[in-house]
Structure formats: C-alpha cells, structure tokens
Amino acid sequence: xxxxxxxxxxxxxxxxxxxxxxxxxxxxxxxxxxxxxxxxxxxxxxxxxxxxxxxxxxxxxxxxxxxxxxxxxxxxxxxxxxxxxxxxxxxxxxxxxxxxxxxxxxxxxxxxxxxxxxxxxxxxxxxxxxxxxxxxxxxxxxxxxxxxxxxxxxxxxxxxxxxxxxxxxxxxxxxxxxxxxxxxxxxxxxxxxxxxxxxxxxxxxxxxxxxxxxxxxxxxxxxxxxxxxxxxxxxxxxxxxxxxxxxxxxxxxxxxxxxxxxxxxxxxxxxxxxxxxxxxxxxxxxxxxxxxxxxxxxxxxxxxxxxxxxxxxxxxxxxxxxxxxxxxxxxxxxxxxxxxxxxxxxxxxxxxxxxxxxxxxxxxxxxxxxxxxxxxxxxxxxxxxxxxxxxxxxxxxxxxxxxxxxx
Ligand SMILES: *Cc1c(COP(=O)(O)O)cnc(C)c1O
Numbered sequence: 489x490x491x492x493x494x495x496x497x498x499x500x501x502x503x504x505x506x507x508x509x510x511x512x513x514x515x516x517x518x519x520x521x522x523x524x525x526x527x528x529x530x531x532x533x534x535x536x537x538x539x540x541x542x543x544x545x546x547x548x549x550x551x552x553x554x555x556x557x558x559x560x561x562x563x564x565x566x567x568x569x570x571x572x573x574x575x576x577x578x579x580x581x582x583x584x585x586x587x588x589x590x591x592x593x594x595x596x597x598x599x600x601x602x603x604x605x606x607x608x609x610x611x612x613x614x615x616x617x618x619x620x621x622x623x624x625x626x627x628x629x630x631x632x633x634x635x636x637x638x639x640x641x642x643x644x645x646x647x648x649x650x651x652x653x654x655x656x657x658x659x660x661x662x663x664x665x666x667x668x669x670x671x672x673x674x675x676x677x678x679x680x681x682x683x684x685x686x687x688x689x690x691x692x693x694x695x696x697x698x699x700x701x702x703x704x705x706x707x708x709x710x711x712x713x714x715x716x717x718x719x720x721x722x723x724x725x726x727x728x729x730x731x732x733x734x735x736x737x738x739x740x741x742x743x744x745x746x747x748x749x750x751x752x753x754x755x756x757x758x759x760x761x762x763x764x765x766x767x768x769x770x771x772x773x774x775x776x777x778x779x780x781x782x783x784x785x786x787x788x789x790x791x792x793x794x795x796x797x798x799x800x801x802x803x804x805x806x807x808x809x810x811x812x813x814x815x816x817x818x819x820x821x822x823x824x825x826x827x828x829x830x831x832x833x834x835x836x837x838x839x840x841x842x843x844x845x846x847x848x849x850x851x852x853x854x855x856x857x858x859x860x861x862x863x864x865x866x867x868x869x870x871x872x873x874x875x876x877x878x879x880x881x882x883x884x885x886x887x888x889x890x891x892x893x894x895x
C-alpha cells in the first residue's frame with residue numbers, strides 16, 4: 489500500500505494557477521448602466537458582507553421586516569410573501585411550478601424573450617400552454633386578450649409588466665388582470681425589471697402572483713428574489729395533489745422558513761440582509777417619490793438620446809421607462825457599441841438577444857443625475873469614436889432640460 493499519497497508532488501488534478509480578483513477586476517469599477525445588475529447602495533453592499541445564523545431570533549426579525557416592506561412594495565396585504573434563493577427566473581419558476589402542473593391551461597401573453605420564458609416554464613411542468621403572440625414593439629389590445637381568454641379558457645394567465653428584451657411596457661396590466669379575473673383565471677405578473685420603478689398594485693389590480701428579482705428595480709444584489717401570492721393563489725398552492733417536482737421552489741416547503749421560523753434550506757443570509765437594506769431604502773424614499781424619480785430620469789435620458797440623433801426602439805405609447813432601448817446605427821453591431829463604451833468610458837450597457845439595439849437601464853441607482861450625464865456623454869463619445877454623426881451638445885442640453893423639469 490503506498491504511503492506517499494499525501495506527500496506526492498503531483499496530484500491527479502493539479503492545483504491551478506489563477507489571478508487574484510484585484511488583477512482581474514478593473515481598477516475603477518464600471519458604471520453598471522445596462523439591463524441589470526445595477527449599482528447597489530453602500531448600505532446594501534455592507535449588508536451583503538455579513539453572515540449570520542439563518543435560523544434564530546435575529547433572522548426571524550429580519551425576515552419579518554423583509555416581508556412587511558415587500559408588502560408595501562408589492563402593494564399587497566396578502567400574508568403570502570416569500571423570498572427565493574435564486575435569480576428572478578427562480579421566482580418565476582416558483583410562481584409557475586406551484587400554480588401550474590400537468591394539464592393546467594395557461595395563457596401566456598408573449599411580448600418577447602422574458603414573457604416567453606414563463607410559457608416555457610409552463611410547458612416544462614406539463615401545462616397546456618397557449619401563447620398570445622404579440623408583435624415586436626407593440627402590446628396586445630384588450631380585445632385580442634379578451635378573445636384569447638374566451639378561446640383558451642385559461643386557469644392561469646401570465647404577463648410581463650416590462651418586457652426588458654424589446655423595452656415594451658404592458659401599460660394595460662390592470663385591465664388585463666381584470667379580464668383574467670372575470671374569466672376565473674389567476675394572473676401571474678413578471679415585475680422583475682419594473683417593481684419599485686413604476687406603479688404596480690397587486691391587490692387593487694387583482695394580481696395573484698408577482699415576481700421580482702433583486703438586481704433590477706430594487707437595486708439589491710442578484711441571486712435573491714421575492715414573490716407574493718394572493719390568497720386565491722395560495723389556496724391553489726395548498727390544494728394541489730401532485731407534488732411540485734421542484735423541491736427548492738416548493739412554496740409549501742418555503743413557508744417553513746418564510747413564515748414558521750423553520751428550516752427549508754440554508755437561506756442566503758447575506759443576500760437577504762442586502763435585500764432588507766434595499767427594501768428599507770425604498771421605504772425611506774417612498775414609492776411615490778421613487779416612481780417620480782424614475783420617470784423624470786428616464787424621460788430625460790430618452791430626450792437626450794433622441795436629441796443627439798439616435799432613435800429609440802419602442803414607440804412612445806408602449807415604451808418602457810425602466811430600460812431604454814436605443815437603435816444601433818446601420819453598419820454597427822450592439823457589441824461594437826457595448827464594448828467600446830465599456831473599454832473607453834467604463835460604462836457598461838447591454839445588447840439584447842439578437843435585436844439591433846443597445847439598452848440603458850433606468851432602475852434604482854441607475855436613475856441618478858450624475859450617472860445619466862456620464863452615460864449620455866459616454867454614449868455620444870462612443871458614437872463619435874465609431875464615426876457616427878451625433879449632436880453632442882444637443883443631447884446633453886436635452887438631458888439637462890429634462891432633469892431640471894423643463895421638458
Ligand atoms: C431580468 C429579467 C428576468 C430574469 O431575471 P434573472 O434574475 O436574470 O433570472 C425576468 N423577467 C424580466 C422582465 C427581466 O427583466
């Protein structure tokens with residue numbers, strides 16, 4: 489028997505040589521102005537550095553406050569608010585997999601990439617998913633939606649408030665929820681990008697499940713998300729007979745941790761603390777002021793972009809304010825623009841899943857005047873560097889006008 493197994497100079501898998509993060513990360517952090525993740529406030533960063541026991545009195549208090557602040561942000565009195573260890577998509581999967589199963593009739597209003605994700609998750613749990621396919625850069629009319637509901641008789645309707653991919657805003661959300669409700673269907677709303685950036689009233693609008701992520705409107709870290717179920721949705725969760733195939737996302741198991749101070753899985757404590765701070769800052773600001781800040785900043789940005797001579801992708805009637813889509817000039821790819829602005833100006837913006845646009849986020853900390861001036865300037869310089877003619881002073885002047893309320 490060999491005795492040298494621990495002293496052997498070469499193990500089967502050699503220890504890799506890697507660089508430290510200091511060597512990898514840029515000296516000056518990039519300004520995160522894309523479609524998420526977004527910059528986080530100092531209080532969120534500080535909380536994210538802390539680890540505490542995931543069970544016990546302190547955590548119970550934190551969880552209680554997270555839930556009550558989340559109720560304010562969701563505008564719901566429902567008891568059934570829960571956190572999710574995972575991205576916005578995990579919250580989405582929690583909504584779908586707890587409310588839909590083999591044979592459930594789901595109608596998915598499909599505006600683009602993210603609303604299609606809900607349809608796909610429905611198919612994966614065996615639901616009978618029909619999609620109402622909406623043209624790019626448009627929203628479905630209420631007549632079309634009413635027709636689809638009559639035709640498909642869904643038990644569940646899924647819809648996205650802000651379709652981040654093509655920057656379309658489903659401004660009919662309240663009416664869509666009313667149509668679904670009148671037909672006896674539950675409504676699941678994806679508010680990952682929009683929550684706390686624009687009004688969403690879960691109770692008043694009759695929404696049955698709202699999902700959100702951390703890293704967008706809330707300006708928390710990615711990877712810890714929130715979901716709220718209405719009483720009707722919770723009754724469906726509790727009434728199902730087939731167990732949810734997703735153990736981690738099973739809402740009845742998650743209830744142990746989020747409502748009964750018990751164990752489900754080890755909670756991402758640092759991320760929950762970060763989310764607590766992000767929600768606390770929303771509460772300190774108030775939703776009214778936060779919506780107004782987002783609206784003013786986004787419209788000023790849109791004015792600035794248009795005034796410099798670039799085109800906005802979504803038509804004004806259904807243009808999402810939380811993420812602004814900008815057409816890339818002919819002859820260039822979104823990647824050309826994104827890589828140049830990142831390398832030369834340390835501003836990060838996003839492309840979009842094959843569409844000929846770049847996207848600038850207006851979520852949470854992105855909606856700060858200094859961030860907007862830097863981003864508009866960097867975008868203009870990037871265009872000039874690439875050889876695209878834009879009007880730099882006009883763009884900055886329009887931004888300034890919008891921010892000072894002179895739109
Ligand atoms: C970003 C986003 C998602 C997905 O969130 P992840 O945290 O990336 O999983 C879902 N829906 C919308 C509308 C989004 O903007």
